[in-house]
Amino acid sequence: MQAELRRLVGDRQFDVWLAPLQPGPPTDDGTLLLLAPEDVRSWVATRLAGALDRAAAAVLGPDVKVAVQALDARGATPGATARHGTAGAGRRGARAAAQPPAEPPRTPDTRLNPRWTFEQFVIGEANRFAHAAALAVAELPGQAYNPLFLHGPPGVGKTHLLHAIGNYVKAYGGGLTVRCTTVEAFTNDFVASIQRGDMAAFKDRYRRADVLLVDDVQFLAEKVRTEEELFHTINALLEVGSQLVLTADRLPHDLERVEERLRERFAAGLVTDMRPPDAVTRLAVLRKRAHHDGVEVGEGVLELLAERIAGNVRALEGALIRVVAFASLQDCDIDLALAERVLEGLYGPDHRPGTSAGAAGAVGSAPTITVERIQELTCEAFGLTRDELLSTSRAARVAWPRQVAMFLAREHTAESLPRIGRSFGGRDHTTVLHACRRTAERLAKDPEAHDAVRALTEELLRHGADRAG
Incomplete structure (x- = not known):
């Protein structure tokens, strides 16, 4: 089983995370019990569970189950030698993975731009959530959001965040390997490897990375063999807990000419949008x-x-x-x-690159209705403070105005549901959908509620007209 595990995850991951494991005593139900030092147990149990199950099935049979417990739970002595290596050596490897190395290891062909770091990234309302998600992934690869899918139009910072993740992991990941590529580079490498007859080396380059960063996945469209290879690469990486980050110019479900199974993989983790800066x-x-x-x-x-x-x-x-x-x-x-x-x-004297005559944020264009203005007018109409509106209170005097404000935000702004939710105290998009549905149902049945929302809508539109004038 040791050899099978090493084959599945590679020498580096095996030596750092799996070498300190010790076999536990027999169990009544035939479960294979593995004992791990506390400093690596959580990582092994979450990131490498799939590899453990596959290795056990290959060596001991398909019905064998694997369980990982803390080494001290069975009274094992720290530093005791086991068949899978020494616990002391494993802990040294784990400590190395938790601390920045004196000089970050340089892996070949990572294609990371050293100028694109989190320190050089400017945070604004259009990219705040994406930045937070990217930083969380960089700090805890494979544990925060996996995969992370960044989407938005060209030039909004997707590639910058992608490289920032890679640079951060290289500097502080304790030797975790990073591979950064574009779909075009991945395709060219794939084709060249087929021509050279060294597909094993190609798979080793991508499937043994601890963090794989792939830019511009929209260009996968109709590259059938590349799509298939990337799909299997993604499966292999996720199975051993490696981190995957992808970027595209649109949402996964809008990549119509990309295989459905790949789109499902892209959308399986956290999908976050980035928009042009204000x-x-x-x-x-x-x-x-x-x-x-x-x-x-x-x-x-x-x-x-x-x-x-x-x-x-x-x-x-x-x-x-x-x-x-x-x-x-x-x-x-x-x-x-x-x-x-x-x-x-x-x-030219008036043209503003990248905008249209009615684009939000362009000087001289008609201002759009904002979520903040909707919240302000809702508070005035219902006699609430902004803190009350954004609070977690479920009291009727607060919950109904909050639902109305979310409903109006969806009807009168171009904001996405996730962004609207975040504007209301960090709620998710399902809360916004629920609020819109409840508001629509009440408006259909309650004339008083209908009149209140109509008056608020008229005030909102009048405010927009005044500002435009």
């Missing part, structure tokens, strides 16, 4: 980029760029790079007049 976040991005690059700009320059370039982070940083380049070529200061000339020459 004006405050855009300004913060520019300030951080200018500080990082040591660029001195005149008053109002960054504010102008943040106002005019409302598309995505790539367009935003590209505009700053162009302004800096023009200043360097003309040997002049980066002031507001120069920025105006550069933007007008590149985009």
